[in-house]
Amino acid sequence: MSFPKVNPTQTTAWKKLQYHFEALKKVHMMDLFSENVSRKSDFSYQWDAFEVDISKNRITSETLSLLFQLAGETKLKEAIEAQFSGVAINETEDRAVLHTELRNFKTMKPEVTEALSQMKVFSEKIISGVWKGHTGKPITDVVNIGIGGSDLGPDMVTEALAFYRNHLNLHYISNVDGDHVMETLKKVDPETTVFLIVSKTFTTQETLTNANTVREWFLETASEVAIAKHFVAVSTNLEAVQKFGIASENIFPMWDWVGGRFSLWSAVGLSTCCAIGYKNFESLLKGAHAMDIHFQETDFSENIPVLLGLLSVWYANFFKTETEAVIPYSQYLNKLVPYLQQAFMESNGKGVDRNGNEIEYQTGSVIWGSTGTNAQHAFFQLLHQGTKLIPTDFIVFTESLHKKIEHQNKLLSNFYAQTEALLYGTKGEEMETPYKVFQGNRPTNSIVIKKLTPYSLGSLLALYEHKIFVQGVLWNIFSYDQWGVELGKKIAVEKLAKLQKE
Known part of the structure; x- marks a missing residue:
């Protein structure tokens, strides 16, 4: 079983997505909600203790259909099978990629x-x-x-x-x-x-x-x-x-x-x-394994890591976004973003495809963010009124571990308010000054988890691991090597030798 090597831009689905993007790029999500009163439920997915809502994205059912077609043409299903079967999918280092076997x-x-x-x-x-x-x-x-x-x-x-x-x-x-x-x-x-x-x-x-x-x-x-x-x-x-x-x-x-x-x-x-x-x-491991099974066995139409990975490709390659923000509404997760920065950017920061050709399309989005509500008082101004389109993941646990209900209610109210504000903006309201206008139409994913436990954390981390994999397959890159860190190391050794002689 070989790992697929399909240039996504040469697929039929990619060309269809380009036409589809032209028709959709200026559509306001508010109008999509008006046209479909069940949009939230139609674009929300329940799994275990997770609810993932992707309704606040600049997509329609046709968008997803075309993205699933792209996944099919780039052979994502075959790639998943290859990874879990132990094929040496890290071909530049001739290694299998089996961290899933650890759990x-x-x-x-x-x-x-x-x-x-x-x-x-x-x-x-x-x-x-x-x-x-x-x-x-x-x-x-x-x-x-x-x-x-x-x-x-x-x-x-x-x-x-x-x-x-x-x-x-x-x-x-x-x-x-x-x-x-x-x-x-x-x-x-x-x-x-x-x-x-x-x-x-x-x-x-x-x-x-x-x-x-x-x-x-x-x-x-x-x-x-x-x-x-x-x-x-x-x-x-x-x-x-x-x-x-x-x-x-x-x-x-x-x-x-x-x-x-x-x-x-x-x-x-x-x-x-x-x-x-x-x-x-061990509970952490078992939570990750549960997500592994979901990723491996669930149809793409209900597969959370696949859906999130496809959305990233949609924004990076058609809307030309260059970054994604991650905002966990939990102070316990204050080190999640640095961890994800390495996971995503070391994996998919590649400019040569699996065929050895230089890539002419976007790969490897910049991952950044911080915890809510701290982030609201730091960089949310840019998210709300800046000139950049920044798809954002919002993560929250509905149950307070310390049973501080007043704190938790205020945390949750901010979580839901921010995604709503990014969606609606001030559309339909008369503002006395242009400086108070919010255009809205800013895309977000809401990942709502019942409680922060070792098990649910394992599932969340595995979700992001598999999202990385999906992106890498569609972008036709090797996600599991990291040759990009070697040159600096080599030069540093040379510089050190010179410094020690002085």
Whole structure:
């Protein structure tokens, strides 16, 4: 089974969409709602604890029909089958893309089952206090040292699930800027801290620089023998890890078939597992797997990741939008946007297609945003009255974890008010000054979830992973390599050599 390589602009559907766009581009969504009183229900989708409303988009049923045709002509269904079948769809690196196997408990690979068991045992020892530091004191702090996918995912999930956290203090060191590592070390006690070094090759410059600095700091008050009780690694480079002083039983695996930005489900998420406990970590995985099944098995007409991915293509390639905003109305999700920035922009920021040809159409939208309601007092002016069209995802959980009903009602009222204001604007109202006019007709998706739990968070993150996949297939690009980060690394090594000689 080969991965499809279809130039979308050469399809019949693309040409039809161009004509359709010309007819629809100036239509106001208000008129579409007036013409169809059941539009909201017609364009809303229920799945599990999710309700996804795409009615506030500049689309009609014909738009979706043509987008489904485009998905068919670019062989999206075949691409989905290829990924889940383990085909090496990351062809430039000759790797399969199977992060979904990290959360499929029915057909889980033996090595994944073993790694999860190892994570369970380790995390329970740390949480219970059975694991002691070299002076006999229980562990109070866990520090994750990594960068990119070895930092953004675990940090984001640990923050998002803070409600479910135990007594451990979690810290994340990523930037090679020495200020980051030194400020973190001020907060921890070497006798009661475990450091998790997460690096597939154990050669990543930022991670190894920080790890060595931490090691030197630790050895100021302890012997090298003590390293075994305070340092753990997630890596494939066993020789380098053991040379660092880490005991073989404290090494967790990584695999080539899991890309870094999709690795939080693996032992890369060990810090999260320690923070929320193995049971909650497993629930996170199961929530993601439920979305995997939905994506793999549901008809495109009801398939939420497919629908959201198709809408992105519609805006990027026909309306020529260049960015998408994501606004989670939950302070717990304040690190979701940086995580999605890497996931989307490292995956689909490509200018060469799967046939090796330079691309002449838009790919890889810029992802940005912040939490509501903070964002309303920051950049919503641009969303409402700016000259740029910015499709926006609004995410909210209807149930308050802390049962603060007054706060929650005000949060929800703002969530619904903003999408409505972006839709309607001041259309039909007489304004005394043009400066108060809102044109409206600004597209939004509403993702409404019952409650923030490990399970629902897993589903939400998997939803976005599959949206990335859909975009990549339709744009005919390889979403799972990241050659674009290599050139800067190479030049930095050369610059460093020069600086060290001076």
